Amino acid sequence: MMRKKQGILVIADGLGDRPISLLGRLTPLEFADTPNLDKLSKEGMTGNVYPISPGVPVGTDVGHLEIFGCNSIEVYPGRGPIEAISAGFDLQKNDVAFRGNFATVGENDVVLDRRAGRITQDTHRLAASLDGMVLSDGTVAYVRTLTEHRVAVVLRGDNLSMDIECTDPGTAHEGEALVKPYALIECEKAVRTAALLQEFTEKCNEILKKHPVNIKRQAEGMYPANVIITRGAGMNSSIPNIAEKFDIKAATIAGDVTIGGIGKLVGFDYFTDANFTGGFDTHVASKGQKALELIRQGYDWVIVHIKATDLAGHDNLPFEKVEIIEKIDKMIGELMDSVDADSCYIAVTSDHSTPCEVRDHTGDSVPTIIWGEDVRSDSPIKAGEKYFAKGMLNNLTAHDIFMLQMDLMGFVKKIGA
Amino acid sequence: MMRKKQGILVIADGLGDRPISLLGRLTPLEFADTPNLDKLSKEGMTGNVYPISPGVPVGTDVGHLEIFGCNSIEVYPGRGPIEAISAGFDLQKNDVAFRGNFATVGENDVVLDRRAGRITQDTHRLAASLDGMVLSDGTVAYVRTLTEHRVAVVLRGDNLSMDIECTDPGTAHEGEALVKPYALIECEKAVRTAALLQEFTEKCNEILKKHPVNIKRQAEGMYPANVIITRGAGMNSSIPNIAEKFDIKAATIAGDVTIGGIGKLVGFDYFTDANFTGGFDTHVASKGQKALELIRQGYDWVIVHIKATDLAGHDNLPFEKVEIIEKIDKMIGELMDSVDADSCYIAVTSDHSTPCEVRDHTGDSVPTIIWGEDVRSDSPIKAGEKYFAKGMLNNLTAHDIFMLQMDLMGFVKKIGA
Numbered sequence: 001m002m003r004k005k006q007g008i009l010v011i012a013d014g015l016g017d018r019p020i021s022l023l024g025r026l027t028p029l030e031f032a033d034t035p036n037l038d039k040l041s042k043e044g045m046t047g048n049v050y051p052i053s054p055g056v057p058v059g060t061d062v063g064h065l066e067i068f069g070c071n072s073i074e075v076y077p078g079r080g081p082i083e084a085i086s087a088g089f090d091l092q093k094n095d096v097a098f099r100g101n102f103a104t105v106g107e108n109d110v111v112l113d114r115r116a117g118r119i120t121q122d123t124h125r126l127a128a129s130l131d132g133m134v135l136s137d138g139t140v141a142y143v144r145t146l147t148e149h150r151v152a153v154v155l156r157g158d159n160l161s162m163d164i165e166c167t168d169p170g171t172a173h174e175g176e177a178l179v180k181p182y183a184l185i186e187c188e189k190a191v192r193t194a195a196l197l198q199e200f201t202e203k204c205n206e207i208l209k210k211h212p213v214n215i216k217r218q219a220e221g222m223y224p225a226n227v228i229i230t231r232g233a234g235m236n237s238s239i240p241n242i243a244e245k246f247d248i249k250a251a252t253i254a255g256d257v258t259i260g261g262i263g264k265l266v267g268f269d270y271f272t273d274a275n276f277t278g279g280f281d282t283h284v285a286s287k288g289q290k291a292l293e294l295i296r297q298g299y300d301w302v303i304v305h306i307k308a309t310d311l312a313g314h315d316n317l318p319f320e321k322v323e324i325i326e327k328i329d330k331m332i333g334e335l336m337d338s339v340d341a342d343s344c345y346i347a348v349t350s351d352h353s354t355p356c357e358v359r360d361h362t363g364d365s366v367p368t369i370i371w372g373e374d375v376r377s378d379s380p381i382k383a384g385e386k387y388f389a390k391g392m393l394n395n396l397t398a399h400d401i402f403m404l405q406m407d408l409m410g411f412v413k414k415i416g417a
Numbered sequence: 418m419m420r421k422k423q424g425i426l427v428i429a430d431g432l433g434d435r436p437i438s439l440l441g442r443l444t445p446l447e448f449a450d451t452p453n454l455d456k457l458s459k460e461g462m463t464g465n466v467y468p469i470s471p472g473v474p475v476g477t478d479v480g481h482l483e484i485f486g487c488n489s490i491e492v493y494p495g496r497g498p499i500e501a502i503s504a505g506f507d508l509q510k511n512d513v514a515f516r517g518n519f520a521t522v523g524e525n526d527v528v529l530d531r532r533a534g535r536i537t538q539d540t541h542r543l544a545a546s547l548d549g550m551v552l553s554d555g556t557v558a559y560v561r562t563l564t565e566h567r568v569a570v571v572l573r574g575d576n577l578s579m580d581i582e583c584t585d586p587g588t589a590h591e592g593e594a595l596v597k598p599y600a601l602i603e604c605e606k607a608v609r610t611a612a613l614l615q616e617f618t619e620k621c622n623e624i625l626k627k628h629p630v631n632i633k634r635q636a637e638g639m640y641p642a643n644v645i646i647t648r649g650a651g652m653n654s655s656i657p658n659i660a661e662k663f664d665i666k667a668a669t670i671a672g673d674v675t676i677g678g679i680g681k682l683v684g685f686d687y688f689t690d691a692n693f694t695g696g697f698d699t700h701v702a703s704k705g706q707k708a709l710e711l712i713r714q715g716y717d718w719v720i721v722h723i724k725a726t727d728l729a730g731h732d733n734l735p736f737e738k739v740e741i742i743e744k745i746d747k748m749i750g751e752l753m754d755s756v757d758a759d760s761c762y763i764a765v766t767s768d769h770s771t772p773c774e775v776r777d778h779t780g781d782s783v784p785t786i787i788w789g790e791d792v793r794s795d796s797p798i799k800a801g802e803k804y805f806a807k808g809m810l811n812n813l814t815a816h817d818i819f820m821l822q823m824d825l826m827g828f829v830k831k832i833g834a
Contacts, residue, residue, distance in 0.1 A: 018791040018792070018793060019791060019792075019793065019794065020791075027793075048809065052832065053817065053820070054813055054817035054818075054820050054821050054824075055817065055819075055820025055821040055822070055823060055824035055825075055829055056820060056824070056829060056832060057824060057829055057830075057831040057832070058831060058832050058833050059831055059832065059833030059834040060833070060834070061833045061834055062832050062833030063833070065833075072832075072833065073832070076832075076833065079833075079834050232834075355791070357791060358791075358827075360831075361831055362824055362825075363820065363821065363824035363829055364793070364824070365809075385793050386793060386794060386795065389793065389795050389808070389809035390795070390807055390809075394809060394811075395809070395811070395812060395813060
């Protein structure tokens with residue numbers, strides 16, 4: 001029986017970047033003062049790793065599913081289930097989940113505003129008036145709030161299908177009518193589910209248009225949140241429970257509830273805190289302390305997620321990206337000082353590149369390190385994309401990095417005998 | 418919306434090589450004096466890249482389909498459609514196309530010469546006498562000339578199949594009779610198509626044996642071109658239109674019509690010129706000028722193809738290979754001087770290796786560079802297979818290189834959200 005070890009994985013969202021003129025043609029990671037990441041790199045295995053494959057940009061959801069050990073192309077459930085889990089909903093195998101918005105419709109169901117005037121107040125009260133709605137065949141609809149105008153909608157009943165067109169006409173079609181849901185495949189389940197979504201939408205409208213919150217909003221000249229529009233239908237039945245599959249006790253530490261939700265989908269416990277904001281003001285050091293606490297409690301694998309590197313990329317703020325990397329570096333130093341390198345690995349990676357000058361996700365590879373007492377070492381001079389290009393992990397994929405960590409920790413079964 | 422950029426890709430056919438004693442155990446690329454390729458390499462990403470996978474040699478057609486973004490294993494249409502397009506034929510979805518030769522048959526359809534004495538004169542007149550032939554069920558046969566004795570044959574009709582054995586007995590069976598076409602799968606379409614090819618072949622023989630060109634040839638003691646033998650049956654229905662798929666405007670510049678034809682199959686415009694010969698005498702500098710002109714005209718991706726590196730490999734002419742590489746280097750210099758590196762990438766690759774001492778295509782990887790203002794750099798000391806082996810693109814595939822270029826240029830859609 002192989003001895004089991006523990007591991008901490010730090011995910012700096014959108015960390016990967018390209019040479020930036022303002023930084024002397026270095027990337028933010030290359031430019032940053034990172035003594036601890038440099039030490040981790042020199043003593044560990046390094047490389048630039050593709051989220052899925054070269055040149056394919058991924059969303060945060062797909063990027064994290066891969067890092068967490070899923071083949072996201074096969075199992076990607078659509079965004080609905082991820083949002084439902086993020087909203088704290090206990091999604092079951094046959095539930096169909098949707099991303100939704102509170103929106104405003106006028107005459108003939110024309111969508112006047114896809115975000116109900118970016119409503120932020122009282123969405124809990126509106127959702128509560130809809131949550132648990134029983135539809136004609138006994139199917140139950142659940143509505144849970146997310147940030148601002150966003151909600152997750154779940155239909156729970158017999159024989160539902162995710163293969164339907166939803167009601168949201170999309171940003172490009174604001175000013176047009178709600179889409180009447182229809183089946184995308186020839187299948188009775190899909191026809192039924194489309195009809196149920198239509199019924200749900202009509203009943204929402206009936207209830208919401210008379211809701212005191214909306215009567216007040218209209219009196220104040222604001223758009224009423226008189227309907228819920230839906231998109232991203234999905235079921236989570238295809239996502240494997242990675243924690244069970246590898247028999248690991250794993251945890252995600254993140255300010256961003258979506259990351260926590262993705263972790264929960266694959267069976268990882270989620271820990272957050274008011275200090276963990278998912279923004280530039282997130283308390284990076286506390287996240288490291290929380291990780292050490294969970295390691296002491298006996299978690300096998302603890303994932304620490306920092307979102308701010310991605311925000312800096314989207315907003316083309318290279319110096320802010322450098323600053324957050326330096327904060328992460330300090331946390332890495334504390335982790336290195338605190339763990340027993342002989343029994344706990346430390347790894348660093350990212351879900352995708354968000355180069356500042358591109359301001360969006362790209363298909364570039366992402367800098368990655370795996371460190372521990374018995375890890376082979378390839379000694380780059382510093383942490384950074386250009387130094388890792390010659391590393392032994394170079395051109396591997398996020399899924400490869402997951403498997404390497406699981407194997408180092410002793411959780412991968414031998415194939416053959 | 419991500420900003421779109423442009424790109425020029427230079428393909429030196431058969432560029433990859435192995436250490437050659439005559440060159441002091443350097444490859445032609447390592448041996449050549451290439452200041453511009455060296456600069457491109459130092460400032461760009463480099464690596465030796467496999468056309469499909471390690472150790473698998475590919476033909477020019479498959480190599481280019483991969484470089485152009487196809488999964489050639491899935492979509493390879495057979496050589497027939499590629500030749501038909503190369504011959505300028507407007508191939509439709511359900512056409513079945515063949516490579517063909519004018520050949521000479523004697524008694525009992527015995528093939529006396531598979532190339533009709535390497536006929537070069539008057540093939541247009543012979544083809545014209547057959548082109549548009551209507552077969553018994555209304556299927557129409559088209560015959561278009563290629564170089565020398567070569568032709569493309571296309572059958573256009575209802576319910577045709579490419580799964581048939583064709584008439585050409587092959588080089589090893591010269592002196593044997595024409596193959597009588599038969600279905601390779603149990604399928605009525607294939608049985609019909611085989612019968613139609615037989616009918617076409619018999620009618621060709623009827624018409625050609627009485628043709629004045631052949632009567633004159635026989636009078637002069639030459640082999641008459643009294644039949645067309647066919648091979649390489651294929652349909653182009655499976656080849657994706659890459660230009661549409663990625664929403665790019667792309668162009669191929671080549672002297673070799675087959676390369677132009679492969680480009681057309683995937684939706685790329687084809688430009689050639691009397692100076693572009695596909696031989697050692699091709700005007701490399703003019704091809705570069707044409708590429709710059711097309712970039713100025715707004716093409717997103719312009720491909721410049723040079724065949725002579727491959728010819729030098731096949732003929733074991735290492736110094737000639739060095740010479741053509743140095744010509745390509747000068748063109749690369751002009752491209753680098755002329756493009757705006759911030760908005761136009763330059764890449765260099767090859768469809769396969771043609772090592773001089775092997776005199777044939779091998780499954781070795783091919784030297785590859787991607788260069789541009791925001792490209793990560795791995796700084797090898799010079800352009801060449803041995804220097805690129807530590808590059809960040811090393812061991813990727815031609816398809817990966819296609820995707821990386823598309824992603825840099827901003828034409829790859831994100832997976833997930």
